[in-house]
Amino acid sequence: MKVLCLWYATEDEISYIKGAMPEGTEVVAPKGDYLSRFDCAYADVEHLAADAEAIIALSVPEGVPEVAQKLKVFSWLHSGVDDLRQMGALALFKQRGVKLTNIRGANAVAVAEQAMMFVLALAKKTLLKHEALQERQKPFPIYADEYRSAMLHGRTIGIIGLGQIGGRVARHAKGFDMRVVGVRRNKGKPVEYVDSVHGVDELSSVLAKCDYVVVATPNTVETNQLIGKAEIAAMKPSAFLVNISRGSVIQEKPLHEALTSGRLRGYAADVWWTYGFGRAFPAGSGSRLAVHKLPNVIGSDDQAANADDVLQRNIQWGTQNLLEFATQKPLTREVSLDLGY
Structure with a gap:
């Protein structure tokens, strides 16, 4: 399975995800300049998204869900999925049978x-x-x-x-x-x-x-x-x-x-x-x-989750979602595409 990180992930982050997944899993991430892990340019990920079977993401450049034709599971590193709904991703996932998970409770x-x-x-x-x-x-x-x-x-x-x-x-x-x-x-x-x-x-x-x-x-x-x-x-x-x-x-x-x-x-x-x-x-x-x-x-301006331990837990729980999918286990944090949570 090919996993795409939708942020400019560090080598340590890529290694952690790869080490947690079944042998043979490919983990890729865009290369480029950025200000935070919420930055990700469409041009840097378009070629990576086309054959990705799994995506783990903190943000989503507009257009990525559409080009990810082989996508099977999307691990969202947030609790709320309203941003995904507003960009039409929930409807698209439902249409294509893509599983959506979140990390509710991580923060x-x-x-x-x-x-x-x-x-x-x-x-x-x-x-x-x-x-x-x-x-x-x-x-x-x-x-x-x-x-x-x-x-x-x-x-x-x-x-x-x-x-x-x-x-x-x-x-x-x-x-x-x-x-x-x-x-x-x-x-x-x-x-x-x-x-x-x-x-x-x-x-x-x-x-x-x-x-x-x-x-x-x-x-x-x-x-x-x-x-x-x-x-x-x-x-x-x-x-x-x-x-x-x-x-x-x-x-x-x-x-x-x-x-x-x-x-x-x-x-x-x-x-x-x-x-x-x-x-x-x-x-x-x-x-x-x-x-x-x-x-x-x-x-404060969206700073409640900007705290010790949170980023590491987000990536850990998001990776657990992908591991459950890859090993055909029940998705403990699956999001209902109809209810939006």
């Missing part, structure tokens, strides 16, 4: 830690108090509403999406003696560390009970724009909202209105909106309404 530890960092930073007004210290401002009025920290102990945290990331957030929250409620597609399946599990149809009633809400759901057709005006209106004005899912799961304009009107206490995110409406509105990312610049907002 769960890092992303869940980032989520809890956001919860704590919002609650404790970390940036505000750090900046005050740097500027040598006078001490804040003790116990005044504007400067007093929020507590986690005894409070309720709602987790939207109880996959491996959401499940770890629940575990961390219990360490702070929080009540944990969750929302998931399959509400009948209990989750460790979650006090009660609810369906999506109960979302508004769950939000009304929460002091903190962490959005960790996959971005699918069903969850796109999930949190809008009605859902935000259901939340407590004292609540904090954290997004570690995808920017498009939360509607931008209602969120901005809630944060600037006092309807919502604070927001934190590692993920933001992306825009691309053709020539009339150039492609870009961030927040058109400058949500990220509001005083009650903190964030």
